[in-house]
Amino acid sequence: MAASHFKYFLFLVLVTLATLIVIPTTHAKLCPNYYNQVCPEALTIIKSVVQKAISRERRIGASLLRLHFHDCFVNGCDASVLLDDTPFFAGEKTAFPNNNSLRGYDVVDEIKAAVDKACKRPVISCADILAVAARDSVAILGGQKYWYPVLLGRRDARSTSWDAANKNLPPPFFSFSQLLGLFKGHGLNLKDLVVLSGAHTIGGTQCGVYRDRIYNDTNIDPTFAATLRNRCPKTGRDTILAPLDSTSNRFDNAYYTSLLFKKGLLHSDQELFKGSGSDSDKLVQLYSQNSYAFAADFGPSMIKMGNIKPLTGNNGEIRYNCRKINNF
Template identity: 70%
Template sequence: MSHSLNMGSHDGVQSLAVFVVIGMVITLMIPANANLSSHFYDKVCPQALPVIRTVVQRAINREPRIGASLLRLHFHDCFVNGCDGSILLDDTKNFIGEKTAFANNNSARGFSVVDEIKAAVDKACKRPVVSCADILAIAARDSVAIYGGKHFWYQVLLGRRDARTASRSAANSNLPPPTFSFSQLVSNFQSHGLNVKDLVALSGGHTIGFARCTTFRNRIYNESNIDPRFAASLRNTCPRSGGDNNLQKLDPTPARVDTKYFTDLVHKKGLLHSDQELFKGQGRESDKLVQLYSKNTLAFARDFKASMIKMGNLKPLTGRQGEIRCHCRRIN
């Protein structure tokens, strides 16, 4: 056997080349999320998902806004170096984490609920077997299903592991701000392997929750692509100066997953600049999707779920990569 891979032998070189090519083909055939499975915890801790659902429901009962915050944490985690729980890490002497990045500072929230989920699930499983990255994916799904009902429930693929580091600069360069134009949004999503349909469907996450005055002030005072009465009504909540943290509903039903967000866009009542950029009434693909979703809950539910699963598969750590954190705010 040894002589067949002798580098001085023509046959050996040829055999090695074939071996390498076969290896490359096999590698290419394995999807990036080969280790993710909807049944990942079925044997190691079958009670994990019901426990998480119970804690999420309890948190939403306590504060109806929190489900939107949990959904946003999953988005903001996945868009920075993949779905690896890095957004949850506190700063250390070795790195400045993502919590103080522009898109997260004073706005990302729900960390204490994640701690609550982690403690409950580790107790139920008798050891840390569920990653913080998976907790974010499950809590996002549960929040959407609680707010939206059976049409918005989907099976989450699981088996992610947790990052051992985080990067504020990566968060600053990867998370799209509410000031982005349509072309900037498309480019940002494309950089994550997501298309225009994913952009519009995932933006539908703004069917729940609130935004701070500082994120929409410029829109209501300076933009023309906005319903004038809608803009005027928001100026009471958001003055020209001060009140940066005053909250405004992202759509009229902030605790219900429905199609009102898209109906608002058709009527130029998108709260954020980046929201309204999805609908200009010019017959683009995004315009057609907004119009479809505004009239068809099932179409929105179908595409939203598909895009959430796709986003949840962004560069997960699997196998022996990363770790299962004992506490979501710090590495082991």
């Protein structure tokens, strides 16, 4: 066996073993082959739609990944983030971290229509669609080493919470201790924080989000800050985008390298590396040097996040339309 093939084989073995380790027994109803009997073509169809969407606009991969994050961090991975506001409730879409920021809802609608047509009925939950679309986006933009098995069997929430979204999603100005506290509150640890933050290797963010960082932070490369100030003035142009790292259309480990040189775009990103020799610093250094280590840890952390309070069994529902509860 060639050295490169052996290295990749070893990587797959490590991912599989890590996956088995992190699956909590309380969520045993979730499994990777959940739809094999009822609609075996479902995952292939989801990947196909995601591939087409990324071919149209590569940035949409980051948007689909972010939807899964923002869903799971608010009352669990239940597709509550997809619900439109109604006269009876204000949902997560219009919460401060999401309003005019989250996108990709139309692609989710496209996926839902395609799988329901192929399966001849609504059997795939919107929550599972988000989980699979996130994984496929990572693998398409990063390559096969970033692929990981997604556990399935989630059901969709019949409620959503504007307040919960405002309280549970980490803002860009959070300190390291605030970030770690929030992650621990969701059952995630320091490694999960550093690994999952690596999702910021794709996509971009708006001037209004990173403005404080480039004008007020001291833990930032001066030339990097000056370049960004030309793009993002002290007032105005709030929606002008800047890439989150130097290879924002490719899922890789460049995000961690940027932190080593004080070029994290968000204050919360740079909080992961301060050059103090902390455990967080060491993980950033490891992932900046070894993309296989990042890939091997990213999948298990995503699976762990995907296990945050899923609805299973008779809880929730399988929505006919991801934007509204059934019979509304």
